[in-house]
Amino acid sequence: MTRIRFHRELDELKHRILAMAGMAEQAVDLAVQAYSQRDPVLCQRVIAGEAGVNRAEREVDEFAVDLLAMQQPMAIDLRFILAVIKINADLERVGDQAVNIVQRVMNTIELPPSTLPVDIPAMATRVRAMVRDALRSFIDGDPELAKHVLEADDEIDRMNHEAFAALSRYMQSQPDGAVQALDALSIARNLERVADHATNIAEDVIFWIRGADVRHGAGQRSAGI
Amino acid sequence: MATAVEVRDLKAWFGKTEALHGINMSVEARHATAVIGPSGCGKSTFIRCLNRMHETNPEAKADGKVEVGGTDIYKMPAVDVRRKVGMVFQKPNPFPTMTIYDNVAAGLKLNGTRKRRTLDEVVERSLQQAALWDEVKDVLKKKSGASLSGGQQQRLCIARALAVSPDVMLMDEPASALDPISTAKIEDLIFELKQKLTIVIVTHNMQQASRVAEFTGFFLMGNLIEFDKTEKIFTNPSDKRTEDYITGRFG
Secondary structure (H helix, E strand, O other): OOOHHHHHHHHHHHHHHHHHHHHHHHHHHHHHHHHHHOOHHHHHHHHHHHHHHHHHHHHHHHHHHHHHHHHOOOHHHHHHHHHHHHHHHHHHHHHHHHHHHHHHHHHHOOOOOOOOOOOHHHHHHHHHHHHHHHHHHHHHOOHHHHHHHHHHHHHHHHHHHHHHHHHHHHHHHOHHHHHHHHHHHHHHHHHHHHHHHHHHHHHHHHHHHHOOOOHHHOOOOOOOO | OOEEEEEEEEEEEEOOEEEEEEEEEEEEOOOEEEEEOOOOOOHHHHHHHOOOOHHHOOOEEEEEEEEEOOEEHHHOOHHHHHHHEEEEOOOOOOOOOOEHHHHHHHHHHHOOOOOHHHHHHHHHHHHHHOOOHHHHOOOOOOOEHHHOOHHHHHHHHHHHHHOOOOOEEEEEOOOOOOOHHHHHHHHHHHHHHOOOOEEEEEOOOHHHHHHHOOEEEEEEOOEEEEEEEHHHHHHOOOOHHHHHHHOOOOO
16 A cells, blocks of 8 residues: 555545535425424524534545645545545535525514425435435445435425425415415425435545536446446 | 448467457547556557557467457468557667668568659658658758667667558657657647557657647556547546546556
């Protein structure tokens, strides 16, 4: 083994992005809890945590760019750093989506509760599983698990479309609950975007390990997907 | 794309030690091909077989086929081979007592060219091709090759090789002894030269290979492990041994 220092720095980069991933994942978990429990304190925790995610994004990017400039990585090391830079941006946006969700929750808890024809917690459970699997595939360098994340995205898209249809009908039939329905619609959309970011992370893991660009359905055969 | 150099089952020995174990490679015309690998992998031996420099060592021999422009170079006089296939070495080696002009004209004079006007034209053209003309045009016959800087000496050696109009230029770590500015000039020069001729470059500097070459071959222990487009080799090599080498996991 040569270039020991460089490979230690790659490990350090991985640790840093995983720490950031923990923050983003926790923000989504708290946002979903805040929705279920109508808890303004949890909402404030998510909002307060955003600065940490943003700071971590800048630090990870700076470290990754330094490694590109100073170490001129090749092959799988180059792909790893490029994947980290992209995953970093996705994680920051996951944090943004969590903030968007709690902003809607804070709006909702000011209003009387209503029984909406959409199961946000069920959708959130699946989205959180996608995020967890995407990050697990990154930790383990497991393109097969990443492939499952890509497949799971179709189910989230379907749930989002169903939520849209059901809430549209609800707003027509129950105009008094339109604001709550709009908030729920927005939260479903935010969760669907979190799932999209998990999908992006999974695609980056496949790029890192297999060297194949499978974005937008391309290159899946060459990647063994 | 046309093939400039076709190598088939090339083996080379130093005494009884087999240094190359049957290399096959098609070198594309008017492109740069980089040869990389750890020390002792056979990359310099390989390119020295492409203009029969290898056999100048009395202990050395080679077997197999090397065709340049469709002609088997092992069935031609060696002196004709070296006219078709020029070579530049790691350490610039201008003739130290000759003027800059005579350094460039040396190959032509050896080939019997005596006409002053022809020599003048070729010297100027070669120095321009080697991106050295502007720096030396006023001292061509006043200064010796050895008076130039290291980078200038290397470009002088390139001009000397270009003067006999080779089809192929072999470069054995041409910039490894040069500073970054001189290295950049050599790399720019390679970019220009490959519009007109074929370049095979041995380098330890993988960034250099990725900057100058369209194709790259990775050698290990006398075998060509992988040969592919340079971007493939450096972003997603097919062979684990290539990946381990270029990512510094061994070597």
